[in-house]
Amino acid sequence: MQASDAISTGYGSAKGNYLTNGSTLASWLLTKDHKRIAIMYLVTVSMFFMMGGLYAAAIRLELLTPASDLLETGTYNRVFTQHGILMIFFFLIPSIPAILGNFMLPLMIGAKDLAMPRINLLSLYIYWAGGLLTLYALMQGGVDTGWTFYTPYSTTFSNSYVMAVGLGIFINGFSSILTGLNFIVTIHTMRAPGMTWFRLPLFVWAHYATSLVMILGTPVIAITVLLVAIERTVKVGIFDPAIGGDPILFQHLFWFYSHPAVYIMILPGMGVVSELISNFSRKKIFGYEFIAFSSIAIAVFGFLVWGHHMFVSGQSVYAGLVFSFLTMVVAVPSAIKMFNWTATLYKGSITFDTPMLYAFGFMGLFLIGGLTGLFLGSVGLTVHLTDTYFVVAHFHYVMVGGQVIAYLGGIHYWWPKMTGRMYSEFWGKISAMLVFVGFNLTFFPQFILGYQGMPRRYAAYPEELQVLNIFSTAGASVLGVGLVMPVVYLTHSLVFGAKAADNPWMLPGLEWRTSSPPPTENFDVMPVVTWEAYEFGEENGLDLEAARRSDVVTA
């Protein structure tokens, strides 16, 4: 045991941890422990990410040459559709909430578990069921509708497995709803004594906002894909104009969920980054309330702007203007966050551990992604930009540059807590930099391609656009290497990594005050919170003096 353990572990346990508490298959599959559930999510979500990544590789290889030569157009269409579906519904949406949120939320608020452990397990099984159905459909031949399932192509014309994938997404949606429900209840009722709302770490606030969106939005996509499925099977319905329906209604219903869903895909990442920026500057976050409330504001106002995906779809000009206006408004809370993070660095004591490198990466990439969101929100400009690679670049900047980077940062940050092992800091830094460089090389050229007019979902494109596409593919290779590396060294660390201290970075959060890995019910002793969020001083029970003397604390 290292010196720092004794100092910082106020509430931990020496007896054993959640990993050693039973090793049979049943002890995992029937567990109600949020930490084990999170680990099972981690494994499956990563698998889906790799599959999605392989599809991405196929996309980029095909686009190396202008002609549709490597993949036939029909295959290409399936490839990008499946890439989108796997990445969005089965990777990005559950990524941070179901893994890091699930694991950390109870720890951070000082609870023994989520409020509804059985529902948590149920949500995992639902996710598996939805995932299996989708995988089955992919084996059978896949879908070719685009992840947006626009009607009437999806209801009447496509002869791929729309039904099965649709039902997969329908089922999976309930997993997300149950996770959100569980988080809201947990945050309301399970806080430890002294853990007031404004002492909550911002990660928790971000998850509260995310959960709101999950509960209020996801049911709508569920019913919408159900209607598509019904329309497909019985050939009646409300979306295909050939039988009297209205395809634009589908778009309204779809985006009512799917725009707010993009905030499901960024708010948790913003939560992670708030943690990282503050903790690795060892400084209280600047404007805590503003960051907390801007999360809620994003969640709420995010519901008012869905029509910005439909500027050229045939909705009314008036609606286009209203949605454009509100899109601008919803960008402001993100701006507030951005500035507060920057201000937090001011006069801090900044270290450059791997998680912090990811946080810096997030700041830069989300900045570009968000600002290009404004380009797309400006109606007149979007008429030119919509359905081009500009949009593709925008959303990869926010989703990959934002959420995925934040997710990686979070995984590295909490890895010692989750596994009790330290990863290699050297490889961590190398891979963080490779990801950053590769990412920009992949997607920045796509902005230019987009402005030149290259439409998205194209298997073949005019020759004059090849140069930039080659850059993009080259970048994707670098990015791919950068992303494979963590898989390798993190796995490696599970066996060979140095044992992690309970609080390797001497941080004040409750999750750092229990042992690494934490015991089954998280704390042997019910914690009582007497400090504000992000207070690094010794008076809050952190024996920094002793920690400084021992140099084993960080690996």
Add this chain to the structure above:
Amino acid sequence: MQNTSWVPFFPEQASTVAGMVDALYFYLILVSVAFSIPVVVGIFVFAIKYRAKEKFATPEEIHGSMVLESVWSFIPFVVSMTIFVGGALVYFYQYTMPENAMEIYVVGKQWMWKAQHGTGQREINELHIPVNTPIKLTMATEDVLHDFDIPAFRTKADVVPGRYTYLWFNATKPGKYHLYCAEYCGLNHSGMGGWVYVMERRDFDNWLAGNASGQTPVEIGKDLFEAKLSCASCHAGGPQQRGAKLEGLYGSTVKLVGGGTVTADDDYIRNSIINPAGQVVEGYQPIMPSFKGQVTEEQLTALVAYVKSLTPNAASAPAAPAASGGPAQMPAANAAAAPKGGK
């Protein structure tokens, strides 16, 4: 914006709205840079200046500042409003239909664009228009959503089944510009496009009057087959193609669905084009669309000549001049896609 031709990788500006869109674009780039500089410089400066000098330090606490928060909420808000207003003005321009525009009907179908001019002239995957003339497209689709997109004009609009949608532009520069389908529409979405030809008024009138290209029938046929009529989208000869293989067809004996056989002569090819459902080749689905009414007699002759040229030793007898070119009507699709649900 005046001249952007020096900017690398920048699309041509060829319509009245293009300059406005580009101006908006440059304004947004300016805004982005203006907001990025404080953030990026801030990150770099702070990161370097305040890098940890001591392990586990506890720097002085700064809680926040109401003044700063107000400033950096208010400024982005105001700036974003200018973006909104700019966008709205351009949008109005893009979608307010001019009064005396020249009207062209456009029908999208999987996977081709069919256009018909006021004079009855038809074209497929091409659009010939005069320069400096407002053009209004009235668009319909026979099947799924498509999107008529001309990047050089910086404008596009979805074509929605069950109703008409409209698009207008005023081209400012003669030339040849990409035409795309920008809304995903299935298998050959990326092949659904062609060219927009902007011509001087006089050239356009000539074009309307007749095709003065001076190509041989086989060349014309090849052009039609590969680009204008998109025959190649089904007949390119790959393993997964949906149409029959045409190489070596001429003079061979073709097995038909239902048991019959027929020798592939000029008439058979001709009929296969204008009435494909009449003789369906064994092993294929009767999905080939009829091109009746879309190809002129000359074009038909040229197509037959081209298909024959795919069989190396075929006798080069002139195509039999049969006459059955139907009267020019609106593209069949227009009637089919008459407004059902729209309003």
Add this chain to the structure above:
Amino acid sequence: MSAHSATDKFVYHEPGLQHQFEDMGQQEESVTIGMWMFLVQEILFFGGLFTAYLVFRYRYPMAFAAGSNHLDAFWGGLNTLVLIVSSLTMALTVYFAQKGNRSMQVILILLTMFFGSVFLGVKAVEYTDKYNHGLIPVTGWNKKTPAAEPGAHSAHSAKPCYEVEHGGEHTYVNPHGDFLWTDCSLVKTAMDGNFLTSAEKAGYFDQAFAPGAEISADKFRDKVRIFFFLYFVMTGLHALHMIVGLGLMTWLLWTAFKGYYSAEYYMPVEMSGLYWHFVDIVWIFLFPLLYLLGRHFLHTH
């Protein structure tokens, strides 16, 4: 640091207290909030359908009036009352659970289940009736009645006309099980009275703006079929919730019978009650929207 230890707290095990909670109050609050969040989710789940209903009703009011008139407001009204009664019995179940009265609880749960079943029975009758009239909006799913049999329920005011088709040895009124609707009288009346919106004109007529255009029976039928599609999806989903509710009641009946609940612990009863009332509320909206709106038009013209 660890001044507060577990021994400070009064630890005992109340019935039904789950391991993650500290005390019963915390558990009850969690469960209540959880249930409400679930209901919020349910409201938006139905909300998608209501949006679809709204859009189509706004665009094709006459088609919806025609469809709505063809539903039987008597059955619909009766079912509303049945459901309200079951809501009352459910509310009283909770009331007696709070009082710790086991026998009343059991009786009232049984009553609730009875009324719930009556509701579903009536729904079944209605669905059958639609089936017999060729009003299932799916081709092939309607009754293929031999023409010799006189169609039942000929008393309806807006009866769709059957086309008699001759095929094979028998003569069928609906050989392919089509959705049958040929009655355009309502549109005619509305047309003559100048009640049609321009969306409807475009939706019901072949040449929307040509003078003297003829109503297209096909186009009108498509719109009425959308009404029936929504009718079946919405009431079907509602009925599904009723069935789930009945399952819940069965479990509740068993546990109440076993005496699991007391004046201290009756959370499950209360939560089931919330669910049951929610299902009732959905019907409170479905009834006027599907059965009633547009009726005045037929009444007054």
Add this chain to the structure above:
Amino acid sequence: MSDNHEQHDHMNIPKYVGVFLVLVVGTILTYYAALVDMDSIFPGANTLVALLIAFTKMAVVMLFFMHVYWSKRLIWLSAIGSFFWLAIMFAFTLQDYLTRSEGVFGR
């Protein structure tokens, strides 16, 4: 933490029956209201009346049968909030359909 046990005193059988009667009256009212042509007063009046009655019925069910009246702020908030979100969905979808005008998009 929670004061659920207090609910014993808020409602009694006569009150429950009273709420029930309100619901029955509402049902009958909504039926007859639907037969009267109020659309001639202003278009949509029939719909409005039907919905007003439905909302009233919903309100009493929620307040008394579901005990919202005596519940915490959070419950009020989620009850009202969910309908507010429905309203957003309706309003923002309809703003498109209601404003499609001739000459611009659509016809």
